[in-house]
Amino acid sequence: MNDIIAYFSTIPSLHRSLILVGGITIFWLIENTFPLFQMKYKKWPHAGINFFLTFTTIIVNFVLAFILIKTASWTTENHFGILQWIPKIPIWLYTLIGLLLLDLIGAYLAHFVQHKIKFLWRFHIVHHTDTWIDTTTANRHHPGESVIRFIFTTLGVLIVGSPMWMVFLYQSLSVIFSQFNHANISLPEKLDTFLSYIIISPNMHKVHHHYVLPYTDSNYGNIFSVWDRLFGTFTTLSKEKLVYGVDTHMQPEENNQLKNLLQIPFQKSRSAKNS
Template sequence: MNDIIAYFSTISSAHRSLILVGGITVFWLIENTFPLFRMKYQKWQHAGINFFLTFTTIVVNFVLAFILIKTANWTTINHFGILNWLPQIPIWLYTIIGLLLLDFIGAYLAHFVQHKIKFLWRFHIIHHTDTWIDTTTANRHHPGESIIRFIFTTLGVLIVGSPMWMVFLYQSLSVIFSQFNHANISLPGKVDVFLSYFIISPNMHKVHHHYVLPYTDSNYGNIFSVWDRLFSTFTTLPKEEIIYGVDTHMAPEENNKLKNLLQIPFQKSRSAKNS
């Protein structure tokens, strides 16, 4: 555990980039070999759009990183936040509690709120317009959403009182798990169900990308599945019935053109339909 803390306390930008690129590469190879769906699409053209939006996310996080660092350092110096108010506990338990809480605020809560507040949904909907979900979809976020998610992550660091090494560990795990649960990979049914009791499995998250309500408003988690189960937002749907996308933007010229994707938050909003 001490080695992990030491590594993430001094992790370089190059290593963080390697985690991002390495994860995409590994899951890209796996989904090409063991696909959940055999989708007929121009994979590189589709990836090009998602890679561009991934790049904008990286830029946003890089520009605003000093806020996150200052927040984490402030909580440590001032002994502020839930972790700093806990009694002395083993470091492994301290880490698990911290990661669970960061995942709740920075991922589950941020995701839930974006679905419930119309102004925030305008930005998040770009993620849902993807009609070919694969590992590159993980970071298909409008720059506006990247800022929204950064705010929630910073809020999580403040409330939880996370040291910076834990923030870097959480962000690294978040990237890998997002790539994993978006990847177009086929796991044995029982394995996927077993995993879904602990983490967000591929089939569990694919339900969230079904094109109509109420499925779109379910399975919000990113790393841990406990939050969806605890707050009754967990839903299942046979993979054979899943149709990717969002019913308000199913036309290719709307969901597969970068220019339009960037403009969607500023276009007239549309009402989603129930299934």
């Protein structure tokens, strides 16, 4: 555990980039070999759009990174935050609690709020417009949403009082798990179900990408599934019934053209439908 802490305390930017690229590459290869769905689409043009939006996310996080670093340093220096207030516990438990809480605020809460506040949904809907969910979809975020998610991550660091090494560890795990649960991979149903009691499994997250309510408003988690189960937002749907996308933007010119995706938050809003 001490080696992990030491590594993430000084993790180079190159290594963080390799985690991102390496994860996409590995899950890309797996989903080509063991696909959940045989989707008939032009994979490289589709990936190009998602890679562009991934790049804008990297830029946003890089530009604002100093805020995150300053926040983490302030919490530890001033003994502020949940982790700073709890009594001394084993480092593995300390880390687990920290990751759970960061996932609650930085992922689950951020995701939940974006679905419930119309202004924020305008940005998040870009992620949901993808009608071909694969591992590249994981970072299909409008630059505006990247800023929103960064704010929630920073809020999480402040409330949790997490040191910077834990933030880097959380962000690395978040990237990998997001690529995993978006990947178009077919796991044995019993294995996927078992995993869904602990982490966000592929089948569990795919329900969130079903094109109509109430399924769109469910399964908000990214790493740990405990929050969806605890707060009653967990649901299931057989893969045979899954239709990817969001019912307000099902036309290719709306969901598969980068220019329109960037403009969606500033277009007239549309009402979603229930199933």
